[in-house]
Amino acid sequence: MRFVILHYHFLKSAGMAIEDMLRRSFEKNYASIDTPDRDGHMSTEALLSLLNGNPHLKAVSSHQIRYPVPQVRGFLFFDLCFLRDPIDRIRSIYDYFRDKPGAGDPVSDFANTLTLGEFMAILIKEMPWYIHDAQVNLLANGIVNDSPSVQDFDRAAAQMLRTSFLGVVDRFEQSMVAGQYFLQPGFPELACWGVPTNTTAGVGSTLEKRKALVREACDSATYSELLRLNAMDSKLVDMARAEVERRFRCVPAS
Numbered sequence: 001m002r003f004v005i006l007h008y009h010f011l012k013s014a015g016m017a018i019e020d021m022l023r024r025s026f027e028k029n030y031a032s033i034d035t036p037d038r039d040g041h042m043s044t045e046a047l048l049s050l051l052n053g054n055p056h057l058k059a060v061s062s063h064q065i066r067y068p069v070p071q072v073r074g075f076l077f078f079d080l081c082f083l084r085d086p087i088d089r090i091r092s093i094y095d096y097f098r099d100k101p102g103a104g105d106p107v108s109d110f111a112n113t114l115t116l117g118e119f120m121a122i123l124i125k126e127m128p129w130y131i132h133d134a135q136v137n138l139l140a141n142g143i144v145n146d147s148p149s150v151q152d153f154d155r156a157a158a159q160m161l162r163t164s165f166l167g168v169v170d171r172f173e174q175s176m177v178a179g180q181y182f183l184q185p186g187f188p189e190l191a192c193w194g195v196p197t198n199t200t201a202g203v204g205s206t207l208e209k210r211k212a213l214v215r216e217a218c219d220s221a222t223y224s225e226l227l228r229l230n231a232m233d234s235k236l237v238d239m240a241r242a243e244v245e246r247r248f249r250c251v252p253a254s
Contacts (some may be wrong), residue, residue, distance in 0.1 A: 001076050003186045004051065005165070006069065007061035008081040010138055012092040015061070018082060021176075022059045025191045030059045039106060041143075044070045051075070058187065066142030078183060081168035082175065083135050083160070083240045086233035087226065088207055089169075091214050094119050117217035124225050133232040144193060149155050153232045160240055168237060171206050171244045176248035231254045 007022060011013040022030045033042060033050060042064040051057055069079045084092075095109035107130065110119050123131050129144055136148045139156035148156075160166065165183055167175030180192035215223050227234075 002029060002074060003076050003078065004057065005078050005080055005183070005187065006047075006065055007058040007059065008065060008067065008079060008138075009061050009063045010082065010135060011063065012082075012096055013082040013084045014090050015063075015082070016166065017172075018080065018167075019061050021060060025189050025247075026042060026059050030061075030191035031057055033060045034063050039101070040064045041066060044072070045157075048072065048075075058062075058189075067139055068142070078186065079167035080161075080167075080179070081139075081163050082169055083237050084169040084174055085207055085213055085237055086131075086133070086135065086230035087211050088202045089135075090120065090123075090226075090230075091116070091210060097182045115217065116214065117219065120214070120218050120226055121222045124222065124229065128229065131226070132229045133236075136236055137231045148173040148232060153236065156232075156236055157239060158218075160236060161243060166243055166247070168241060168244050171241055173249075175244050177251055178244060181251045182247065227244070 007015075007018055010017070019032055023032075031050065031054065034040065035042065037106045042189070047060065047065065053181050067079075069077050082128065093107065094111045094116055097105070097108040101112050102108035107123070107127070110122055114122060120131075127147065129137075132143050133148045133153075136153050136156040139159045140148060140152040141155075165179035169177065176192035180190055184190050184232065214226075218226065
């Protein structure tokens with residue numbers, strides 16, 4: 001049986017820090033794979049082709065692998081996924097694209113031509129699926145698509161609780177300690193040290209302060225709609241925080 005870590009890299013959810021950690025831990029036995037297509041998908045067949053062609057790979061990270069976790073004879077996959085407060089995540093997407101514009105990406109174009117409040121308003125109007133409980137959709141359905149339902153939330157919550165290495169960005173240290181503790185028996189070289197990298201407009205600030213900046217940038221109607229569109233994501237992240245804390249408390253004090 002071959003053990004492999006799959007990092008489901010959700011945009012602006014400490015993904016670069018996780019990639020750095022996996023690279024340090026596994027060195028040449030780690031791969032970060034994405035297709036040039038912004039909306040690309042790494043199928044199970046493509047993943048297996050990569051793994052069969054590189055028999056020593058132990059960890060793979062990609063923005064384009066999708067839930068559910070593959071069930072394949074001869075492999076046991078351990079999913080690694082970090083979630084983030086949805087309002088802070090959208091704010092970080094705005095800052096990221098202003099720092100690193102993406103040619104041909106409409107979200108990047110909006111970020112580079114609009115204020116933060118205007119950015120939120122136009123996404124609500126023209127691309128609501130992009131910011132409507134996106135993490136619920138990614139966990140439940142593998143993609144950001146139509147407005148998620150209560151059933152989607154239930155599937156997302158169940159998937160979150162099953163995640164082998166669960167993280168929450170504002171519980172980063174606890175997430176890393178718990179993740180290493182539970183995965184090290186299968187991956188003794190896993191070393192979950194380090195701090196978040198590739199952060200945008202968040203260093204030295206608190207989650208509350210960053211969310212306050214969003215609230216101040218938006219008019220009341222836009223901010224209220226932003227909260228409504230992310231109510232399930234917020235609930236999911238609250239549940240994830242509780243699960244990370246539970247796992248962290250299982251780690252021996254030593």
